[in-house]
Each structure stands twice: as structure tokens, then as C-alpha cells.
Amino acid sequence: MTDTMPAGDRKPIAPPVDETGPLGWARKNLFSSWGNGITTVVLIAFVVWVLSWFLEWALFTANFTATTGAECRGGGACWALIREKFRYIFFGSFPYEQHWRPLFAIIAMLAMLVLSADRRMWNWRLLVIWGLGSFVTFLLMFGQLHIPLSLILVVALVAGGIGLALRSGLATSSERMAYYALVGIGAVGLVLRIAGVLPKWSIAIAPLSYVETSLWGGLPVTLILATYGLAFAFPYGILLALGRRSNLPLIKGLCVGFIELIRGVPLISLLIMASVMLPLFLPSGTTIDKFLRAQVAVILFAGAYIAEVIRGGLQSLPKGQFEAADAMGLNYPQKTLLIILPQALRVVIPPLINTFIGFFKDTSLVLIIGIFDFLNTANQALVDPNWAGFPGEVYLFAAFVYFIFCYSMSRYSKYLEFELNKGTRR
Amino acid sequence: MAVEALGSTPRAKVAPWNDPVIRGWVFQIVVVGAVGFLAWYLVSNTIDNLQRQKIASGFHFLGREAGFEIGDTMIEYSPASTYARAIWVGILNTLRVAVLGILLSTLLGTLIGVGRLSPNWLLNRICGWYVEAFRNVPLLLWLFLFYKLISEAFPGPRQALSLWNSVFLSNRGVYFPVPLADPIHKWMGIAFLVGIAAAWFVNRWGRKRQEATGQPFPGISAGLAIIIGLPALVWLAGGAPHHMSWPELKGFNFTGGTVIQPEFTALLIGLVLYTSAFVAEIVRSGILALHKGQSEAAAALGLSRGQSMRLVLLPQALRVIVPPMTSQYLNITKNSSLAIAIGYPDLVASINVTINQTGQAIENILIIMAAYLSVSLSISAFMNWYNKSIALRER
Numbered sequence: 149m150t151d152t153m154p155a156g157d158r159k160p161i162a163p164p165v166d167e168t169g170p171l172g173w174a175r176k177n178l179f180s181s182w183g184n185g186i187t188t189v190v191l192i193a194f195v196v197w198v199l200s201w202f203l204e205w206a207l208f209t210a211n212f213t214a215t216t217g218a219e220c221r222g223g224g225a226c227w228a229l230i231r232e233k234f235r236y237i238f239f240g241s242f243p244y245e246q247h248w249r250p251l252f253a254i255i256a257m258l259a260m261l262v263l264s265a266d267r268r269m270w271n272w273r274l275l276v277i278w279g280l281g282s283f284v285t286f287l288l289m290f291g292q293l294h295i296p297l298s299l300i301l302v303v304a305l306v307a308g309g310i311g312l313a314l315r316s317g318l319a320t321s322s323e324r325m326a327y328y329a330l331v332g333i334g335a336v337g338l339v340l341r342i343a344g345v346l347p348k349w350s351i352a353i354a355p356l357s358y359v360e361t362s363l364w365g366g367l368p369v370t371l372i373l374a375t376y377g378l379a380f381a382f383p384y385g386i387l388l389a390l391g392r393r394s395n396l397p398l399i400k401g402l403c404v405g406f407i408e409l410i411r412g413v414p415l416i417s418l419l420i421m422a423s424v425m426l427p428l429f430l431p432s433g434t435t436i437d438k439f440l441r442a443q444v445a446v447i448l449f450a451g452a453y454i455a456e457v458i459r460g461g462l463q464s465l466p467k468g469q470f471e472a473a474d475a476m477g478l479n480y481p482q483k484t485l486l487i488i489l490p491q492a493l494r495v496v497i498p499p500l501i502n503t504f505i506g507f508f509k510d511t512s513l514v515l516i517i518g519i520f521d522f523l524n525t526a527n528q529a530l531v532d533p534n535w536a537g538f539p540g541e542v543y544l545f546a547a548f549v550y551f552i553f554c555y556s557m558s559r560y561s562k563y564l565e566f567e568l569n570k571g572t573r574r
Numbered sequence: 575m576a577v578e579a580l581g582s583t584p585r586a587k588v589a590p591w592n593d594p595v596i597r598g599w600v601f602q603i604v605v606v607g608a609v610g611f612l613a614w615y616l617v618s619n620t621i622d623n624l625q626r627q628k629i630a631s632g633f634h635f636l637g638r639e640a641g642f643e644i645g646d647t648m649i650e651y652s653p654a655s656t657y658a659r660a661i662w663v664g665i666l667n668t669l670r671v672a673v674l675g676i677l678l679s680t681l682l683g684t685l686i687g688v689g690r691l692s693p694n695w696l697l698n699r700i701c702g703w704y705v706e707a708f709r710n711v712p713l714l715l716w717l718f719l720f721y722k723l724i725s726e727a728f729p730g731p732r733q734a735l736s737l738w739n740s741v742f743l744s745n746r747g748v749y750f751p752v753p754l755a756d757p758i759h760k761w762m763g764i765a766f767l768v769g770i771a772a773a774w775f776v777n778r779w780g781r782k783r784q785e786a787t788g789q790p791f792p793g794i795s796a797g798l799a800i801i802i803g804l805p806a807l808v809w810l811a812g813g814a815p816h817h818m819s820w821p822e823l824k825g826f827n828f829t830g831g832t833v834i835q836p837e838f839t840a841l842l843i844g845l846v847l848y849t850s851a852f853v854a855e856i857v858r859s860g861i862l863a864l865h866k867g868q869s870e871a872a873a874a875l876g877l878s879r880g881q882s883m884r885l886v887l888l889p890q891a892l893r894v895i896v897p898p899m900t901s902q903y904l905n906i907t908k909n910s911s912l913a914i915a916i917g918y919p920d921l922v923a924s925i926n927v928t929i930n931q932t933g934q935a936i937e938n939i940l941i942i943m944a945a946y947l948s949v950s951l952s953i954s955a956f957m958n959w960y961n962k963s964i965a966l967r968e969r
Contacts, residue, residue: 177695184694191696398602402609412947414908416922417939424935428623429616509712516915523715530722539722547711547719554710 217535226538230545233529237546240365240520249356250368253288256281257371265560267567278379289368291356297349298341305334313481361439365520367549369439373511373521377446378454378504384447385454390484392455393462403455410452415513418445423517442514450507457499461492494568501561505554522546620936629933636661642927644919646835657928664924665945671838671920672907672949675845679906680899682846683853688883690858701854708851714912716848721840721916728836734823742821747833749821758812762805769804773797837918841910849906856898860891892964900957904950921945 166175179185209224212231220226230237239250260281263269269277287293308330315323340346391403410418422445426436465488473483493500515524526546530539590596624631636658643653648666651659689701708716725745729735734744742749753759773796780791809815821833864887872882913920925938932938 177693180693187694188696191694191700195696195700396598396602398606402606409943409947412950413943414911414922414946416911416914417942417946420922420926420929420942421935421939424929425620425939428620428935431619432623432626505710512712512714513912515714523712523718527718537726539719539726543715543719543722547715550712550715551707551710555706558710 217532217537220535220538225541226535227541229529229535229538229541232535233532233542236366237522237525237529237542238366240369240525241363242359242365243357243363246357246359249288249291249359250364250366253285253368254371256284256288257368257375260285261375282376285372287353287355289364289372290358292352292354292358294350294352297346298338301334301337301341303334304330305338308332308334310481313479314485316479316482317477361437364439366525367522369520370508370511370522373443373446373514374504374508377443377450377507377511380447381450381454384451386458386489388451388455389458389462392459407452407455410449411456415445415449415510416516418449419513419517421445438517439519442517442519446507446511446514449510450503453503453506454500457496457503458492460499461494461496462488464495465492497568498561498565501557501564505557505561508553508557509550522549627933631934631937633937635928635932635934635937640928640931642931644924645917646838646919657932660924660928661921661941664919664921667913667918668907668910668920668922668945669949671841671845671910671913671918674842675849675906675910676903678842678846679849679853679902683850684857686850687854687857687861690854691861705851705854708848709855713844713848713909714915717840717844717912717916720843721837724836724840742823745836747835747839749833751818751820752832753815754817754819756812756815756817758809758815761812762808765804765808766801769801772804773800776800835918837913837916840916841913841918845906845909849902849909852902852905853899856895856902857891860895861887863894864890889964893961893966896957896961896964900954900961903953903957907949907953908946 166172178188205224207224210227211220211223211225212227214220214226214228215232217226217229220228235244235247239247242250260277263277264274283293308327311319311327312324312331315327319327337346388403388407391399392407394400394403419442422441423438426441426444430436469487469491470483473487478487511521512523514521515527520528523546526542529542530536637656639653640655640657640660641653642660644651644660644663646667647663648670649663651663686701686704689697690705692698692701728743728745730745734742734749736742741751777791777793777797780793780796784790819832868886868890869882872886877885910920911922914923914926917923922942925942929935929938
């Protein structure tokens, strides 16, 4: 190519000022047309008006230091109320001098959730993290744990059964014998325990004073209800989804009936049912903890919704995957756990997190049956006659805490969606 | 031939415990047996407990006197009415808030969803903040906040804010004048329904004519004219009765006119603001799912942004939007049960009082489930019909 211009004159011409920089940006995004310009001006006026009113109330005339509600009156926001009540809002009626326990329980659960969010942990490590995290959380909250013999026997039975099914055709004879031994010990032990031959024996770990669930309150309650609601509802939802896709008519009918029934009624009616009907269902004389009742209702409810999300993942798998697994001679547990679920769950992790956000918010409904979750303790903080009349401050504060949790989870779900689709995106 | 040969291949002989069909049935019988046993165990315990606590069973309680007050009723009700009546009041209240909630949140959600796609950066951001703020905080918290704000921030009836001395805002609700009852109102109602049917037929005729001749027909304005015009004509024909019942301050509260209760207002505002955030996301993703060529082609045809949205983009986006929207509508209906927390007398609230008074939990829970299931199923049936009617007609 021949260059006709002398080298000294080849200065690049700057683009017009109104096309680049802040001015160009504003022209393009705020004032691209008459209508747009007017909208922008009106909206700016609106935002300035709202912000100036809000800042005036929440910051400039706010009271941060008052010691009684009467001192707060007449000014702006009374943040002193939050200062006065935040320990009650966060920890409820947990014994005051023991508040470090729920605090560390919250930290343990958050650590557990944050670690589970890391994709490098998505293997056997997840089991270890959840086992340890749950142990620490409940030890701190209860102060004493009694692990009954029957629970150990059930774990042995289930572990042996899973081992047998998954390693069928792969395990050496000694490995197989170990699984058979686990199943045998578990089954025989349980039968003996039910028959009353084995005593009601348990391992006691009691380093701290016992705190019963009726004293629990605030953020740990919300976190436990949501986290363990999901942790138990997840395997249960997988079973329901597999049952719904099964070609065995009776199983399919049971699962479809359960899922549709639960999804058709509001959570409140399930909670009311759990609080008034569970006691009727059990043999007279047995009492069941109120907190546990709510947890059971949340698990049943969450299971039905999770099942529908997972069904979406199962349906998105091409039929060839099922056929290939059959052709390899894998049995049903192997096919499901090694071929189908790893692929199906991968697709539905982002919608599952969105479901989890929904449950996190829905746990607030337990206040209707009298459990002191985070929203309920915030509500109770308003009852104090000394500090009556500042609902806005307390609710905004609670909303802010909920927002932090839900918003960070929704960002994580967005990020995962992006990460998991890297392989298929161009 | 080949197919027949394949079909008639004799099944390989396998031991019965390895035969998948037999295995399947054994497994099913075991599971159904276990579930049946659990059900039998629970039911027999329940019967035991009921007998021990001397709680009656059956639905006879429905005919007895309810004896409790309901603050907000759409039909005649007094504590002397039956339980059945009380529950019916609750169902009507649930339906009222659900229907209004569905209409308003669809409207607001669509506006916000379209706003999130606006080329105007500021409008786009404000709609985005709105969505994030409302969908990341529990609905119950919003309900408490709105309810407390209405009942504590608004003045009492004596200092009520008034608009033209006819509409009064106070912590007892919004009072406004209504026309005095008149026999003509019934006929106006019938005329309104006839107007809706007529508008539908006129629109169908207009669409057919446009397909045949290409002449457009102003469907929306003609339809509105018929729907509003017919009742207005009936009103004029009936002598144009214009006496109103005005709200007046008597003693500590207002009499006359009609009132929107604060509980209802808080519930409706909360439901609409919360659900519209989800609706906005559905509408936005529905429009984004369309190929970019659609909006470019609409622009190339010379349609304005509003026209291309109304005539080209939204009708196609509806196909993506309707299924998730159905589940949002079901959510509104189910979420309206949170009313119990702020004291709006919906179905769950009525049932809850009934359970506490009669102790008959099972029957009442059955009523709740039957009521919500039938409402949910009718909404799904309607939306499925609508979804079919807008689906892409392929040859």
C-alpha cells in the first residue's frame, strides 16, 4: 500500500466530543430522544426527592445514641433502638451470657455454606464438611448431644446398602464382605433394638449447659430451618423426582399425588397442620418438639418443590444416556448415582439455588406457629413499650439482613450458571 | 418382516428374582405396603387420640353457630351465622385479594419488566433496583412493614387526611362515597357482562375484516366504549339515580360510604409489589428470548417503540411468558394466606379460629386443602387453555 500523506500529518483525528466520554455516554443512554430526555429529567427529580427525604430521615436527623424510646421521638430514624435490641433480634431468648454459642453456630453454618459453594468441594469432601459443620452447630446450640444407638445402626445399614448397590460387580470379595457385615449389624441391631433386647443406649457429649429449642431464636433459627430443610429435602426430592419419572405405575402415582398435593396448598396450611395434627398422629403421650414439627413441615414442603426442579434436569438428559448405562450392564442405583444424577443435577444447580432463596424467605412463616425466627424476634423487639412506635427502623434493618443473604445467593447462582455453561457457550 | 421377527423373539429365560418385571412389582408392593402401613398407623393413632380427647368427628360443626366476629366481609355475616358461612366469607376474601393481586401485579410487573429493557439507563437501573429490593426480602416482612406504616403513620379518624371532603385516609382505612343502593345497579351489572361479550364479538369481527381487507379496526377503544357505554345507557334509562352515601365522622369513626380496610390495603400492596418483581423478571426474559431480528424488522417497518412492543414483541413473548406466569398466579393465591399474620380474615384465618373453637383439626385442614386445590386447579386449567390459544399454530 502506498501512503500519500506525509508522515508528520498522520495525527489521528479525535472523535467528536459528544460521542465519547461521559458526555457521549449521557447522550446515548439518557438523552437519545426527546421522550427519553424528559423521562431522564423526571426520574432524576424523583430520585433526588426520594434520596434527600430518606437521607434526612435515616442519617441527618437520626438518633443513634438515645437510651430510651422517649428521647428518640420527634426526630428522624431511631437507630438507637437497633443498638439496644440487636442481640435479642439476632439471638432471641438464648441465655444472655451464652450468646457466643449461637454466634459461633452462625459462623459454623456460614462456613459450611460458603465451603459448599466452592466447586472443588463437590465430592466426598462435601459429606465431611456437612458432617463436621452440623455436629459443631448443634453441639453449640443444644450444648449437649445424645447420639442414640439406633441412629448409629441406621447409618451402618444405609452405608452398607449403598456400598453394596454402587460397588456391585466391582468390589473385591473382602470389600463385599465388609458391606454385608455393615448391613447385617445394622439390620440385626435394629430388630433387636425394636424388640427391646438392646437397651436405649446413647453416646453423650455434654461439654456445655443444655439449652432447649424453645429458647432458640433469631438468625440461627432461620439459618437452621432453611439449611437443614434443604439438606433433608434434597435427597427426598431426588427420590420423589426419580419416582415421578419411574415406569412403575404405583410408585409414579404415589409421587405425583404427593408432589401435586403439597404444591397445591400454601405453606401456612402445612405449618398449621404440623402444629395441630402431628400430635394427633402420634401415639398418645408422645410429645414432639415444636421446632422439629416446623422443620418437618418445611422439609415436606421443600421436597415437593425440589422434586419438580430436579425433574426438569432429568428430562433435559438425552435418552441415550439411560440406554448407554443399561447397555453397560449397570444396575439401577449405579445408573442413577453414577451416570444420570451427576449430569442432571449439574443442569439444575442454578434453579435449585433460586429455590433455596425462596425457602430462606419462606422460613419466616414459622412465626405464625410461634417459633422465634429472625423476623419474629425483630417483631418482638417492637413490643417493648419503652421503644414502641419505630416499626420502620426495625423492619428496614431486618430487610437489610435478609437482603444480604438472598442477594449474595442470587449473585452466586448467576455466576454458577455462567461457569457451568462455559462448555456449551460460544 | 424384520420388525415382526424382532417382536417374536422369545424372551431369554431368567430366574424370577432377576426378572425386571417381577422385581418391579415386588418393589412396588413393598413400597405401597410401607406407605399403607404408615397411613394405617397414623390414622389408628389419630382415632385413638380423638376418642381419648372426646373430639367429635364429621362435618356437623359446619351447621353450628360460629360465634366469632369477622372484620371485613363481602357478604352478610354476623357471629350468629354458621361456621360454613364464616368459612365461605374467608374463601370470598381470599378470592378477592387474589384476583385483584393477579390483575395489578401483572400490570405493574409488565411495566417494570419493559422498563428494565428501556434504552434509558436511569429507568433501566431504577427498575432493576426495584426488582432486587422486593424479591430478596420475605413477603411477610413487607406485609408487616406496610401494615404497621398504615396503622401507625396515618392519623386517627378525627385528624383523617381528606380529599375534597369526600375521601378520608386514616388508620382505620380509606373511606370513600358510594352510590346509594338502587335496583338499577343489578341491570347495570348485567349490561356490563353483556358489554364484555359484545366487545369480544366486535373484536373478532374486526380481526376477520382486517384479515380479509387489510383495514385495521380500533379494537381496544371500541371495546372499551361498549363495555363502559352499555351500563351508562342503562343508568340513564333508569332515570340516572345519583344519590350517594357520604362518609361522615360520627363519634370515633366514620359512618356511611364504604371503606377499604387497612389490613386489606397492606396485604394487597405487599402482594402486588412483591409479585410484580417476579413478573417483571418473567416478562423481561420472555422479551429477551425473542430473536433480535424481530425488533429490528418492526423498526424497519416504521413502527414506533410502543407499537413494536404491543404488536410484534409482546404477542410472541407471551408464549414464553405464560407458563412461568401461571405459577406466579398460583403463588399469589397461596401467598394471600399470609393475611393471617396481619389480621385480614381470609380462608386460613377463618379455619384457624374454627380449629381453635371446635378442635376438629382434620376436617378443617381437609377444607383448606380442598379449597386451595380447587382454586389452584382452576387457575392452571384457565392458563393452560389460554396458553394453547396463543401457542404457535404450526402446520
